[in-house]
Amino acid sequence: MTRLHRAIGVVYRPDAERRAHYYEARLAEQYDVIVHVDTTTAVRPLPAPVAEPAPLEAEPPETYPSGL
Numbered sequence: 001m002t003r004l005h006r007a008i009g010v011v012y013r014p015d016a017e018r019r020a021h022y023y024e025a026r027l028a029e030q031y032d033v034i035v036h037v038d039t040t041t042a043v044r045p046l047p048a049p050v051a052e053p054a055p056l057e058a059e060p061p062e063t064y065p066s067g068l
Contacts, residue, residue, distance in 0.1 A: 002026055 005025035013020050027034055 005030075 002024040
C-alpha cells in the first residue's frame with residue numbers, strides 16, 4: 001500500500017506544495033521502524049549561554065574568515 005510521504009529538507013514552495021513536498025511511498029519497504037507520536041507539546045528554548053570575554057591574544061576561530 002502506498003501513502004503520501006512528506007519529504008524533509010525540501011525548499012518550501014507554496015505554489016507547488018503537493019507536487020514538490022510529497023511523494024508516494026511504501027513505508028514498510030522504506031523504513032525498518034516507524035514511530036507515530038499522537039500528542040506533542042511545544043519545545044522550550046534552552047537558556048542562552050553566558051559568553052565569557054575573549055582574552056586579548058585569542059586565536060581566530062577555526063572557521064575564520066567565513067564564520068561558518
